[in-house]
Amino acid sequence: MKRLPPRTLRGQLTVGLVALLAVACLAVGITTALALRGFLMGRLDEQLSASGGRFAASLEHEAKPDADNRPDTRGQADATFGARLLDDTVTRAAAVVDDATDRPLQLTPEDHRTLAGIPVDGSGHSIRLSGLGKYRVTAVRGDDQDTLITGLPLHPVEETVHRLEAVEAVLFGAALVATGIAGAVWVRISLRPLQKVTARAAEVAELPLASGEVAMPGPLPDTDHRTEVGQVGTALNHMLGHVEDALTRRHASEERLRHFAADASHELRTPVANIRGHAELALRHRGPVPTEVRHALERIGSESQRMTRLVDDLLLLARLDAGRPLEHEPVDLTLLILNATDDARAAGPGHNWLLDLPEEPVTVTGDAHRLQQAIGNLLANARTHTPPGTDVTISLTTGESGVQVDVSDNGPGIPDEFQPEVFGRFVRADRARSRSTGSTGLGLAIVHAVITAHGGTATLTSRPGRTTFHLALPN
């Protein structure tokens, strides 16, 4: 499995902190180790130049038969190495051992080459000898044009540096772990206010903001604008304030519009009724009335009738929008459907009206008058928007969740692109034709509003030859 870097800000900050500290520790570790090493090497070089090749010089006398032909190890540090070269050839090499006796050294050809390669400049050089390990050596020119090499072992230096490195590794490791833990806790604490901001934003996102009065949650308390998280909180508070303000205004304007629609349609009812009354009165005039005048009066009568219907529909919609409480009484849906179908049959004798009702009468709780209007609208649509001879079936079924009324016909159907908006206001598929049939485009809007006000749903499925309006009402 591939390990991904943490995605949360908390994780990123903690990992970043630890990584930075690790880099810093590494830099400090390398620098101190190098510095210590340099310092110790310097001391070693000083020591070497102080010894001044004395040990190696004592090797010069190998040829002279002195006591037991031993180099002079007096005053030499333990493990001091000495060698004498004549014409780039090692003539003698020895090392001081604890008991102050030298051991003749077995040098490999490699060692010979190494020793011969040391520049004769009196300064320190690091070499490796097969029998002895790493050494710091200096080479000086002897009296007899020979080269005297003196060396001190490097391993005490290395050991000291390694020990420092080990101590630092333990120390820095502990510091990293401690920083990781403390950093995680610290970052968590500093980001805690962000969680509140997130929670508040999520709360607002859940709210139904589309319409109506919205209860916005209050502003976030104690946001400290000196911190970044506090600034986010303050910005959110500002935003919530603006949104709340806008929503309140929108709600007020919606309310005004609703009242206006309700008032306007209410006010229109009386003059429209008067126009209609006067037209009827004029038609009843005894004397001779010219045909054109009679015709005009009849048109006035029928148009004002249509206007009455329109105004009534608008008023009903405005009242349903305003959330006017509906009647809450038991409604015999079976009877209601029977009556509505009788009316439809009388109005549209050319259609075949079919019923599919359960044996037992079905009742729901609601507003009988409004439900009758909704079902009446569906039957009127099935009559006016399909040709004569169409079968219209009204079925009533009861289920677990409630009651379902389906009105279906085998007419031409409703075009696909028009279906999503069919329950909208003043929506008609065929505007040109619908003017003449007296349709308003409010019928299905009323169906939708009435059924929704009853806590139910109104939906449509339609294809050519099969159009069904489903009304689902809760029990």
Ligand SMILES: Nc1ncnc2c1ncn2[C@@H]1O[C@H](COP(=O)(O)OP(=O)(O)O)[C@@H](O)[C@H]1O
């Ligand atoms: N049963 C149906 N068959 C075909 N079209 C329909 C049917 N019911 C409704 N429609 C279409 O939906 C539109 C909207 O219906 P409605 O809101 O009742 O308005 P109206 O009947 O006043 O035109 C109608 O104009 C018609 O185009």
Ligand SMILES: [Mg+2]
């Ligand atoms: Mg209609």
